[in-house]
Structure formats: C-alpha cells, structure tokens
Amino acid sequence: MNSEFLDKHAQRLKELVAQRQDLADELLEQKKVNICRVTHITDLFPDSKSIESPLIKSLEHGEHNSFYLPEMSFVKENTFVLQEKFYTDTLELESSLKFLRAGARKDVYFQGDEVRAGIVTCGGLCPGLNVVIRSIVTALWNDYSVRKIWGIKWGFRGFYEDFPNNWVSLDPTKVANIHNLGGTILGSSRGGFNAPAMIEAIKKQGINQLYIIGGDGTHRGILALQKALREEGLQVSICGIPKTIDNDIPFIDRSFGFQTACEAAVKFIDSANVESEAAEYGVGIVKLMGRYCGYIAVASCLASRDVNICLIPEVHFQLEGEEGVYEAIIERAKVKGHCVVVVAEGAEDGMIPEERDKMREKLGIAKDQVKKDESGNVKSVDIGSYIKSDVAKYAMEKHNTKLTVKYLDPMYAIRTVPANCDDTVLCSRLGTVAVHGILCGFTDFSVGLVRDEPVMIPIDILVEAGSKKMKRKDYDWQRLISSTGQWSFLSPENFAKVITQEREEDKRRKEQLLKIKYKAQDQKNGSAQRRDRGHSNENHHD
Ligand SMILES: Nc1ncnc2c1ncn2[C@@H]1O[C@H](COP(=O)(O)OP(=O)(O)O)[C@@H](O)[C@H]1O
Numbered sequence: 083m084n085s086e087f088l089d090k091h092a093q094r095l096k097e098l099v100a101q102r103q104d105l106a107d108e109l110l111e112q113k114k115v116n117i118c119r120v121t122h123i124t125d126l127f128p129d130s131k132s133i134e135s136p137l138i139k140s141l142e143h144g145e146h147n148s149f150y151l152p153e154m155s156f157v158k159e160n161t162f163v164l165q166e167k168f169y170t171d172t173l174e175l176e177s178s179l180k181f182l183r184a185g186a187r188k189d190v191y192f193q194g195d196e197v198r199a200g201i202v203t204c205g206g207l208c209p210g211l212n213v214v215i216r217s218i219v220t221a222l223w224n225d226y227s228v229r230k231i232w233g234i235k236w237g238f239r240g241f242y243e244d245f246p247n248n249w250v251s252l253d254p255t256k257v258a259n260i261h262n263l264g265g266t267i268l269g270s271s272r273g274g275f276n277a278p279a280m281i282e283a284i285k286k287q288g289i290n291q292l293y294i295i296g297g298d299g300t301h302r303g304i305l306a307l308q309k310a311l312r313e314e315g316l317q318v319s320i321c322g323i324p325k326t327i328d329n330d331i332p333f334i335d336r337s338f339g340f341q342t343a344c345e346a347a348v349k350f351i352d353s354a355n356v357e358s359e360a361a362e363y364g365v366g367i368v369k370l371m372g373r374y375c376g377y378i379a380v381a382s383c384l385a386s387r388d389v390n391i392c393l394i395p396e397v398h399f400q401l402e403g404e405e406g407v408y409e410a411i412i413e414r415a416k417v418k419g420h421c422v423v424v425v426a427e428g429a430e431d432g433m434i435p436e437e438r439d440k441m442r443e444k445l446g447i448a449k450d451q452v453k454k455d456e457s458g459n460v461k462s463v464d465i466g467s468y469i470k471s472d473v474a475k476y477a478m479e480k481h482n483t484k485l486t487v488k489y490l491d492p493m494y495a496i497r498t499v500p501a502n503c504d505d506t507v508l509c510s511r512l513g514t515v516a517v518h519g520i521l522c523g524f525t526d527f528s529v530g531l532v533r534d535e536p537v538m539i540p541i542d543i544l545v546e547a548g549s550k551k552m553k554r555k556d557y558d559w560q561r562l563i564s565s566t567g568q569w570s571f572l573s574p575e576n577f578a579k580v581i582t583q584e585r586e587e588d589k590r591r592k593e594q595l596l597k598i599k600y601k602a603q604d605q606k607n608g609s610a611q612r613r614d615r616g617h618s619n620e621n622h623h624d
C-alpha cells in the first residue's frame with residue numbers, strides 16, 4: 083500500500099473519531115443519553131471528602147510490589163458502556179442504556195482503617211461464590227489496607243440470628259485456598275430477610291460497607307435494605323454481585339457460574355445419550371435447573387450437540403397429538419434408534435393449559451396449587467419424571483412400541499462444582515471491581531459485564547427490569563432448533579393462540595424496559611460520575 087493512501091486513510095479515521103466525539107458531546111449536553119447514574123456517597127452525604135487512591139501512592143513510592151498501577155489504569159470520568167451491541171442511527175444510540183464503567187478511580191472516599199466491611203452470600207448455590215468472596219477480601223486487604231472484614235454466615239438471616247456468632251472475621255490467609263471449592267464458605271439460605279433486625283446488627287458491628295452476593299431475590303432484598311438504611315440516615319455503602327446459575331439477570335452478558343453449570347450439565351446429557359443409544363428404542367431424558375427460564379437447558383444443548391428435543395418454560399409446546407413432543411420422541415427412536423430430551427425444571431409453564439391440567443390431575447396436584455420456598459420462589463412440578471412415565475404409556479397405547487426411557491435429574495450436581503477457568507476469572511474480576519466501586523464512593527449498585535466490560539448497574543434499575551427470559555425469536559433458541567431439528571410441537575390452532583400470548587409477554591417486557599430507559603433519562607446527567615478524575619480509560623485496573 084502506498085503512503086498517500088495510508089495518510090488519506092488515517093485522516094479519514096481522525097475525522098470519523100472527531101465526528102463521533104462531537105456526537106457524544108452533543109448528546110451528553112442535551113441529556114439525551116439514558117445514563118444509568120450510580121448513586122455516589124457525596125449525593126447522600128455532601129460533606130464526604132475524598133483522598134488520593136492508595137493505588138497511586140503505592141506506585142509512586144514503590145511501597146507495595148504486589149500490584150503495579152500505571153497512570154492509565156484508572157477509569158476515566160464519564161466512561162459508559164452501551165447496552166445495545168449495535169445501532170444504526172443516533173436515535174438508537176440515544177435510546178440505548180449506558181452503564182458506568184467499573185474499575186479503580188483516583189479519588190477514594192474511605193481510609194482503609196475506617197472501613198468495616200461485611201460480605202454475605204444469599205439464595206441458591208452457584209459455582210464461583212468462593213472466588214468472589216476471596217477476591218473481595220484480597221482487594222480490600224491488599225489494595226486499600228482494610229483490616230476489618232466480616233463474613234456473615236447463612237445469608238440474610240445470619241445478620242441477626244445467633245448474633246454475633248454468625249459474623250466471622252476474614253483475612254487473606256483464611257480465604258487463600260477457597261477458590262477451588264464449590265459452595266460458599268459462608269453458607270447461604272432462602273428467606274429470613276428482616277430489614278430492622280439486619281440494620282440493628284449492622285449498627286452493632288459498625289458496618290459501613292456491604293458486599294451482597296445473590297440473585298434476583300437477593301437484589302430485591304438489597305433494594306429494600308438500601309431504602310431502610312437511607313431512611314435511618316446510616317452511612318453504609320452497598321454493592322450487589324449478581325449470582326445465579328439460571329443466567330436470568332438482565333443487562334449483563336452472563337452471570338458467573340452459569341458456564342460451569344452448563345459444562346457439568348453436558349456430562350449428564352452425555353450419559354443420557356449413551357444410555358439411550360444402548361437400548362432398543364432408547365430415550366434419555368435430562369432435567370436441568372431453571373424454574374422460570376431455559377438458559378441452562380438451551381446452552382447445555384447447544385454445547386452437547388447430542389440433544390434432539392429441548393423444552394423450556396418460555397416457549398410453548400404440546401406433548402400429545404400429531405404435532406406433539408411424544409410423536410417426535412417416538413419417531414426419532416424408531417428412525418434413528420434413540421432420542422435425547424432435555425427439559426428445563428420450569429417447563430410446566432410452557433405446556434398448553436389443557437395438558438398442564440391433565441398432568442396435574444394425574445399427579446394429584448390441584449390446578450391452582452402453587453408451592454413456594456421460604457424466599458417465595460415457586461417450587462416446580464417434576465415435569466421430567468412425568469414425561470418419563472407418560473411417554474412410555476403413550477408409545478405403547480398409540481404405537482404398540484416399547485420405549486426404554488432413562489431419566490437423569492442432576493439437580494444440585496451442576497451447581498455444586500468449583501468454577502471453571504472462565505468463571506474463576508469472571509468472579510475475581512467482579513469481586514475486585516465491586517471493591518473499587520465502593521471505595522471510590524459509589525453505592526447502591528451491582529456489578530456485571532456488559533459487552534465484556536465491567537460496569538456498575540443501579541440496583542433499582544436491575545430490580546425493576548425483572549428477570550431475563552428467552553424468546554422464540556432469540557438467536558440462541560433459533561440456533562437450538564436448527565441444531566436439534568425439532569419442530570414447533572404445536573397444532574396450527576395452538577400455535578396461533580400461544581404466539582399471541584408470547585407476543586403479549588414480549589410487549590409487556592419491552593414496555594417495562596422502556597420505562598427504565600425513561601427513568602434513566604430523567605435522572606440528572608451523571609453529576610456524581612463527573613467526580614471521577616482518572617485520566618485515561620485504557621487498561622483500567624479491575
Ligand atoms: N422482595 C424481597 N424483599 C426482601 N428480600 C427478599 C425479597 N425477595 C427475596 N428476598 C430474600 O433474598 C434472599 C435470596 O432470595 P432467593 O430468591 O432465595 O435467591 P436469589 O437471590 O438467588 O434469587 C432470601 O433471603 C430472600 O428472603
């Protein structure tokens with residue numbers, strides 16, 4: 083290539099960059115940018131004073147050699163990450179939510195010796211919980227010289243039950259080897275949320291920073307606790323670290339532990355495949371977690387490539403009849419000799435109403451009976467074991483065919499394993515940016531990766547958005563049906579009915595998200611975010 087061409091090209095690139103900058107400045111100026119503003123300690127307590135980050139000091143004085151933080155590693159002020167991956171015009175750019183980039187800042191709002199930090203894990207288990215705990219402890223201790231760190235045992239109830247025995251002191255030596263363990267060294271629980279009792283314990287322990295690791299339920303709890311703390315005027319900064327193997331947390335790329343859980347699930351699908359291949363008219367059915375959504379089921383099927391039928395709560399299906407799942411199982415078993423089925427735990431929600439009622443009647447469960455756990459989550463009917471016996475009966479009655487059906491319910495086995503490499507890296511990143519966010523004065527936010535960048539998402543926005551659900555038109559579902567070759571499992575009449583229902587649900591969710599966008603737009607334009615004074619946004623420390 084000649085140099086004239088390169089010069090021209092470079093010039094054009096410069097112009098484009100300048101145009102983009104002008105556009106961004108203009109949008110910021112017009113406050114049209116749907117910025118998800120994160121509350122700052124100075125919004126709540128205007129007299130709060132900042133100090134220089136100890137990460138700068140350690141660099142300048144060479145005091146600490148366990149980390150090295152060059153100038154450009156701090157996050158530049160007003161750096162946002164777009165939620166939408168693509169946009170075609172400025173309107174789309176405007177309407178995309180923008181999340182504040184997470185990471186170390188130069189201004190810090192806590193002296194290490196003033197900090198009293200609490201860490202708690204809530205809800206169901208998830209691979210990587212111990213890695214998150216470990217990285218919060220090490221970031222607090224090593225980066226910010228925090229020495230008072232408590233782990234609160236058994237979830238929300240541990241704040242106040244058997245007080246103060248459930249508060250255990252943590253330091254780097256205590257967490258040094260926990261990253262290789264499944265579960266959580268702090269234990270977890272459902273239910274037990276009691277804001278007044280928790281606040282009493284927080285006051286007694288003098289806690290001013292809380293790191294709460296949990297899923298959708300936990301985040302609703304964090305929001306309630308946050309409101310109660312603000313009403314009392316207590317200066318306690320709170321951060322959530324989203325956890326769930328179900329991967330239904332909105333906005334973020336994926337929740338930690340999800341990938342590990344799918345990896346574990348694939349091993350059970352392999353077993354089902356082997357069992358089904360080794361029997362005449364063999365059928366292997368695997369039930370995977372996901373009481374409200376099918377992300378684990380779909381991702382595991384996509385990774386396995388051996389699955390022929392996948393059933394999830396969000397995409398409707400019928401079991402019986404010419405177009406139904408049972409005919410597909412029998413046809414496949416007859417033509418190819420075997421069939422592998424993956425069914426998400428909550429797939430009852432995807433059944434057409436008549437078949438759902440029929441199943442409940444057969445299982446002796448009342449039509450409207452809903453069992454709930456201590457947190458208020460629905461306990462699913464065991465649809466996997468129902469299909470196991472029902473399909474065998476159906477095949478015999480309708481086709482005089484004897485299927486050999488093997489049913490695997492790995493349930494807890496997929497979430498109790500230690501985090502894999504990717505999840506371990508993700509967990510340590512999330513734990514570290516949570517600490518940077520809180521130490522740099524932000525509060526009432528949760529951390530996650532958006533477009534592979536760590537961001538801070540306001541808790542209220544996360545809670546209002548509700549849980550993420552898969553849609554028929556989603557890329558992953560489309561990939562799944564092309565990989566399994568499954569058809570819609572609906573008669574034309576049922577298809578017409580459920581499509582309307584699914585579209586209405588889609589519309590409702592879009593409206594909900596639109597409300598959030600307006601809410602973000604209504605917020606004042608990022609005054610707290612302007613307090614950051616990092617200089618460059620490259621290679622920031624997380
Ligand atoms: N609306 C709510 N308000 C306060 N606390 C809640 C709320 N919903 C759930 N919680 C609490 O959050 C914790 C975890 O919730 P749960 O649904 O079990 O798990 P997850 O956070 O993983 O979804 C439980 O202790 C539960 O009582």
Ligand SMILES: O=P(O)(O)OC[C@H]1O[C@](O)(COP(=O)(O)O)[C@@H](O)[C@@H]1O
Pocket residue numbers: 204205206207208297298299325326327328371372373374427455
């Ligand atoms: O039996 P438990 O402990 O209540 O957990 C079962 C549930 O946990 C989940 O993994 C989700 O739990 P979380 O929301 O706590 O992550 C569901 O998919 C599953 O139904």
Ligand SMILES: [Mg+2]
Pocket residue numbers: 205297298299326
């Ligand atoms: Mg949950």
